[in-house]
Amino acid sequence: MQEVKLFPTTTGQGWLEMSSHKDHAFNPPEEMRDHYDYLIIGAGYGGYGAVSRLAELHPDAKIAVIEAIKIGNNDSGKNAGFIIDVPHDFGDTGGSTFDDNKMYYKLNTAIIGRMRDTIKSTGVNVDWQDSGKYVCCCHPRSYKMINTEVKDLEKMGVDYKIYEGEELHRRLGTRYYSKALYTAGSTLVNPADVLRGLFTVLPDNVEVFEECPARRIDEGSKLSVTMQNGKVVTADYVIVTGGPFIEQFGIVKNVFCPVLSYGAFTRKLNKEELKDFQGVKPWGCTAGHPAGTTVRFTTDQRIYVRNGFSFNSELTTSHQRIRKAIPKLRKAFENRFPNLRHLNFEFLYGGMINMTLNFRPLMVQKSSNLFASACGEGAGVAKTCMMGHYIAEWISGIESEELNFLRRIAKPCRLPPDPFRTVGARIRLAWEEYNAKQEI
Numbered sequence: 001m002q003e004v005k006l007f008p009t010t011t012g013q014g015w016l017e018m019s020s021h022k023d024h025a026f027n028p029p030e031e032m033r034d035h036y037d038y039l040i041i042g043a044g045y046g047g048y049g050a051v052s053r054l055a056e057l058h059p060d061a062k063i064a065v066i067e068a069i070k071i072g073n074n075d076s077g078k079n080a081g082f083i084i085d086v087p088h089d090f091g092d093t094g095g096s097t098f099d100d101n102k103m104y105y106k107l108n109t110a111i112i113g114r115m116r117d118t119i120k121s122t123g124v125n126v127d128w129q130d131s132g133k134y135v136c137c138c139h140p141r142s143y144k145m146i147n148t149e150v151k152d153l154e155k156m157g158v159d160y161k162i163y164e165g166e167e168l169h170r171r172l173g174t175r176y177y178s179k180a181l182y183t184a185g186s187t188l189v190n191p192a193d194v195l196r197g198l199f200t201v202l203p204d205n206v207e208v209f210e211e212c213p214a215r216r217i218d219e220g221s222k223l224s225v226t227m228q229n230g231k232v233v234t235a236d237y238v239i240v241t242g243g244p245f246i247e248q249f250g251i252v253k254n255v256f257c258p259v260l261s262y263g264a265f266t267r268k269l270n271k272e273e274l275k276d277f278q279g280v281k282p283w284g285c286t287a288g289h290p291a292g293t294t295v296r297f298t299t300d301q302r303i304y305v306r307n308g309f310s311f312n313s314e315l316t317t318s319h320q321r322i323r324k325a326i327p328k329l330r331k332a333f334e335n336r337f338p339n340l341r342h343l344n345f346e347f348l349y350g351g352m353i354n355m356t357l358n359f360r361p362l363m364v365q366k367s368s369n370l371f372a373s374a375c376g377e378g379a380g381v382a383k384t385c386m387m388g389h390y391i392a393e394w395i396s397g398i399e400s401e402e403l404n405f406l407r408r409i410a411k412p413c414r415l416p417p418d419p420f421r422t423v424g425a426r427i428r429l430a431w432e433e434y435n436a437k438q439e440i
């Protein structure tokens with residue numbers, strides 16, 4: 001197969017800096033064996049879903065995960081930290097039916113439960129809050145999104161609450177929003193902390209190598225993976241979960257359209273600054289428009305904001321791009337928290353949302369022993385983890401309604417070639433941001 005030309009890079013800082021697992025030492029590179037039964041490329045939530053299920057199904061197998069950068073510095077550690085149970089509006093709209101969304105809800109709930117159970121049973125200390133999620137609107141124009149979601153939630157039998165006015169203010173500590181939809185099933189996490197924490201408690205038959213990029217995969221009598229340092233490892237099965245880098249391995253072509261988005265954190269608020277947050281518990285909201293600002297009041301009492309979309313074919317952020325994102329982030333922050341205007345951002349980062357044209361994920365068997373998966377939308381933590389889980393079952397010959405569903409649905413459509421792809425993506429993103437107006 002083709003040689004990987006673009007590798008993941010690390011720019012910006014965020015959740016990983018606040019993780020108590022930041023300095024955990026995984027396996028040193030010299031321990032890497034020449035052969036594994038199962039080799040997983042990529043240690044995001046997709047890689048975690050695959051390795052945790054494989055380790056459970058095959059306790060005697062030798063399993064390895066290799067990750068190009070530090071676990072938690074990837075997009076799985078740079079998202080907004082919502083592990084979402086209900087289908088997201090920015091989600092799979094590529095012809096999915098109500099029953100499909102119901103199945104996603106069931107699968108999301110199960111995968112969140114699985115992670116929660118692992119955290120409880122292993123006692124690993126991670127920033128995981130079962131605090132639910134708000135969809136917040138500041139302008140009546142955006143209530144349409146809440147109304148549409150409410151209809152689906154009612155049809156699905158999912159409980160929700162609507163908060164407005166003073167009650168909403170009491171819950172959030174900001175008067176910026178006029179109406180919110182609250183659902184209790186989503187989880188708010190420090191995504192880098194939870195991901196890294198989960199990788200530290202994998203069973204002993206799993207070896208984890210970070211900062212160890214794979215350069216190419218070759219198919220012969222056995223699959224072989226060549227690392228960037230020249231080491232060649234063979235494996236009976238390989239699963240590629242490279243996120244936006246999946247096309248680099250030649251698994252698919254012209255399917256993914258990585259969109260950059262940016263996150264910023266204040267420092268921890270002090271006593272004086274917390275006066276507006278009396279009785280306010282940690283919370284998180286997505287906006288009443290898909291291109292709006294996501295906001296969190298974190299467990300360690302910081303404000304986090306995420307917004308901005310820009311198309312990026314180079315598969316990297318840069319310090320310049322992150323700096324360019326600051327004005328929009330600051331505006332969103334200052335509008336919502338005018339009393340905290342004096343606060344600078346302590347951490348800033350950019351991450352890549354791995355979009356597809358029809359918002360569908362990819363889950364594919366490339367050859368008899370090579371499998372791959374990647375997400376195609378903005379709410380990918382639960383989805384990508386679930387796909388990893390079911391690829392492990394697929395490889396292990398476990399048939400199920402859930403696996404069949406994912407195999408049917410996880411088919412992204414092809415993008416138009418460049419320059420149409422780039423021009424189209426830029427126009428679409430600019431249009432979405434224009435329409436989001438005050439929700440940014």
Ligand SMILES: Cc1cc2nc3c(=O)[nH]c(=O)nc-3n(C[C@H](O)[C@H](O)[C@H](O)COP(=O)(O)OP(=O)(O)OC[C@H]3O[C@@H](n4cnc5c(N)ncnc54)[C@H](O)[C@@H]3O)c2cc1C
Pocket residue numbers: 004007008041042043044045046047066067068069074075076077078079080081082083084212213214215241242243244245261262263306350351352353354373374375377378379380381382384
């Ligand atoms: C700013 C932002 C906010 C988001 N907010 C949310 C949210 O709140 N909730 C939600 O559900 N989703 C959110 N998402 C999306 C979510 O983060 C992703 O869908 C999810 O993390 C994808 O996981 P993954 O494992 O498929 O991919 P990744 O996290 O990208 O993992 C793939 C891994 O493969 C590694 N890799 C790539 N190439 C190689 C190589 N050559 N060798 C070895 N390793 C390699 C990468 O370094 C990476 O670690 C957000 C994304 C961004 C960018």
